[in-house]
Amino acid sequence: MRTKIEINKSERKVSKNGKEYFTFSTSMGLLSCFEPDITSKLSGAVGRNAIVNVEERNGFKNVTQ
Numbered sequence: 001m002r003t004k005i006e007i008n009k010s011e012r013k014v015s016k017n018g019k020e021y022f023t024f025s026t027s028m029g030l031l032s033c034f035e036p037d038i039t040s041k042l043s044g045a046v047g048r049n050a051i052v053n054v055e056e057r058n059g060f061k062n063v064t065q
Contacts, residue, residue: 003028004051010043028054033063
């Protein structure tokens, strides 16, 4: 679902299997993103709005293309 969000903060993390991802504190709550091209764009948009695709999987909200 395409949604407009405000990005408040970004944080780089590493999963248990060693894969890098980012979490974003947003107007929709905490969102995760595992896609490097998207994380680089969103990390540069802290303090601004962005239109993203959000999917919920296993209780987690993820930003996808």
